[in-house]
Amino acid sequence: TWGLLPGDTVRYFARAVDNSPAEQISTTREYVLFMPIASELQRAAEEQLEATAERLEELAAEAARQAEENRNLAREAAAQREIEESSATDEQGRPDFEERQDLQRALEDQGQLTDQVDSLQAELAELERIMEEAGQSDPELARDLKELQELLQQLNDSDLQERMDELAQSLEEDDLQRANESLDQLSQQQEDFRERLEESLERFRRAAVEQDFRATTREAEELARQERALADAMREEDDPDLRPRQQAELKDRAEDLDSRMERLEERLLELDEREASVGVNQAQQSMQQAQAEMGEAQEKATQGQNQEAGEEADQAAAAMEQASKELQAALDDMAQQQSEAMQGALEQTADDALSLARRQSELGEEMRGASQEQVANMRGEEASLLQGVENMASSLQEEGDGAFSGNPALAAQMGQAMESIENTIQAMGGRRGSMPSPYAQAEQTVGELNRLALMAIASAEQMGQAQQQSGENAAEQLEQLAQEQGEVMNQTGQLMPMELGQQAMAQQMQELAAGQESIASDLGDLAEQPGSDDETLGDLEQMAQEAEALAQAMVEGRLTPETVRRQERLFHRLLDAGRSLEREEFSEERESEEPGAFERGEIMPLTPDQLGALRYQLPDSDQLQRLSPAVRQLVIQYFERLNRGGVEPGGRR
Structure with a gap:
């Protein structure tokens, strides 16, 4: 693999040289491949969830149309057969081949719906994989994606598939009457399918809004970090022509984020999440303050007042940090309220x-x-x-x-x-x-x-x-450490395109090194737990040493492509180690074990009541009909007393 990170840019072209003496050369135009930054990946997840919700809405409408059409076909066929059976003439309805075509089309249409649901499930699984590989799969998003995949899997339940199989078998056996009966049953299952689609639709819409909330929070954090790095670079005065342009770009991103926050506030109100909406509004005010400070920083940097520009940029970064904290607090409160609800x-x-x-x-x-x-x-x-x-x-x-x-x-x-x-x-x-x-x-x-x-x-x-014990087992700890390593890796990758000066880069690397050091410490603690290395894929102690070495390199201010590649390798090793604990491993080799001590308990037979059966069956209908009404009622009551009270025949208990 190329080992690309969020924010990387690849430029490529192809050149062909023939084998003639003149060596004629043909060159394609240059193509530019941009790797999305972390916030863009989060937005991509939001867009995927919104697109899935829209497709589910379309599927629900199509399922309703098919259910109605199939009900009408089944009723029409049943009515036609009644006419044919009651009529003494040989009058026939529409030809059998037309009826067969309609039945076959109904079966194929439902098959397409179920295939589309399967396709949506596969797309979510691919999104989950992409986000995890990029280090952007936070626990909430990962949980949502797993839950939504299970929800889609439940849509194509066994009853619906059974009705489809029955219809297909009837068509194969050329039994049109039974096929129409199966079609009527299929239409009922299609109505249930539509209802489940509509229920799933609401869950997907909420998931999209929640992901919008998380993406907005992450983007505010990214902007605050980059604005802080730019403030250090402005004060260093290493490249006075570049800094105003960088400030203008960050200000444009802040304005876009402000618009997204306004839209998020409206979407939360639609979900009746009023407290979260108020929190977003407060964060938006902090973001607008940051935009004003960024404008001042850009103006002063353009005028060559670099120290003053750095101070304004610092204030802008502080305002954006406040906005990100307010967003995170509102997001956490909303999640807590949902859990309590x-x-x-x-x-x-x-x-x-x-x-x-x-x-x-x-x-x-x-x-x-x-x-x-x-x-x-x-x-x-x-x-x-x-x-x-x-x-x-x-x-x-x-x-x-x-x-x-x-x-x-x-x-x-x-x-x-x-x-x-x-x-x-x-x-x-x-x-x-x-x-x-x-x-x-x-x-x-x-x-x-x-x-x-x-x-x-x-x-x-x-x-x-689950809330109290979250993160207690090794798999959850490794998952958390992989997420933290992915965050450090992405933050490091964001610094490289900024072309920071030596002092500004050293300042940023010091802050990132603290995060890398924390990962190394947690890995060391995890490696000391009994049996940890036997259960995980990879040497935890060795990974802890690598994290420590990376932290030391970052403390020394060394940010090279090799450092970024080492961070990426450590990230994937942590992912693999976590997966090895989650995955159950099966062996085809048969193994025997010596039985241990156990207590033999007496297994009591199930009673007829526990089996849901009558202990004493009533006389059959012919025998009861031969009795007078009064005697028949006495016999029925007698057997009921036997069945509910355990009375033995003859009146003994």
Whole structure:
């Protein structure tokens, strides 16, 4: 590889010389390749997220169109077959080949939608890789990208693929009637697909705004550092003609950033993040003060008043540092509030699930001894429980900022609870003996709701523990050190194009050396932990020594291309070491181990109630029909008492 860093410029052209005596030469025009600086990479990530959100919006509209079109096709085919079956004539509808073409096109259209979702997922994975390799993947961005990739993966769920496979198989077997039935089912799955797309769309829009916030903060930090370096260079008076131009360029970037901050403030208001919006507004005022100071510095530098220009540039740098601190504080506060809101939503979900479980238990007790008609009349109350779970899911999704996207197990349990309530409603209206009793099904629903409450509580506790324990394991520490090394590497790369004088460069290198020294110290501490070298890829002690050597070179003010390349190599070694801890390694070689001491416990068989089955089946419908209504009711109640109370036949307990 070329070993290019953010901010590097490559100029290249091609020259061809033929083999004739005259040696004719042809040369292409010169091309210039600019490597984006750190803030530009952050902006690229924001633009990628915004573009993905726009494409998801288009996919949602297309999914809605396809679902409606497929429903109409299925209804039209069903109506046509009813006409053909009821008509005594041989009148035929549209030809089978046209119907087949429509079905095949519907299948292909849905296939294109799922392929586009897969393509978006691959693009996010590539963005994650690029940002990590460039040292720009901060923990928040990395977490967002992983979560969004999982969200896209969940869009193409197994039910949708199953309907597509059924339709494809029906077409292959030339069974148009079954194909149309599969198409109707596919249209229902497409509607669910559209709803999931719209839910994902909101999460992507928020992720884009959050990345805009992070990119704006990083750019303010970069400008402050470069303005501080320029102030030192102005006072050194080594190149008085270059400094005014550099100040003008930095001022233009500050004006662009001011416009971005104004737009960010509006976007935060759209997300109802009012406190964060106020914080951005305060930072914008500091940035405007910095612009005024930069204008003064440029004017004085142009007039040759270099010392005064340096003082103005220092004040501008201080104002921009204040702006970056205000942005970071607002960003941290917003993240903290989101985390607290998520935990609160999960805790509320647990409370609601327990409340619904208690109500379901009460309804189950009321079903005991009730007649079939009385149980059927209770279906409205059971339906209100289903509505309660649906409302609970919607509230968690909204108040918890897409809580299900990062917790598929919780989403699955929510779905199981809904399905169990639906089964209870069906059992309450069904014939006796054709399915589990309403009471048994209600008990199963109580269990599902209790499990949902436990999962919500565990998720809330896990969030709190994750915040307290962040960075405690070796993988997280190496990831953090790799990020810090990438930051030092990028800051060093930004200094090289500025053509600083010897004194100004030495001053900046002293500050960067402190960061490099901190990395060396942390690496040394990590290397001393027992077993650290056995688990990681690479010698941590050797990496600590390399970081120390780099810090020493920077203290001496030596900034050479070789120094930058060494920083880059250390950065990638830290990345590889962190990945080696995250990646589970499997071996095809079979290994045996001696069993250790263990306590043998008695395994009890599952009871029929635990299996969800009736212990004593009701007589079949023919036997019941031969009884009088009064006797039939007595028989049904007798079997219900047997199934719910464990009463032995004959009245013994």
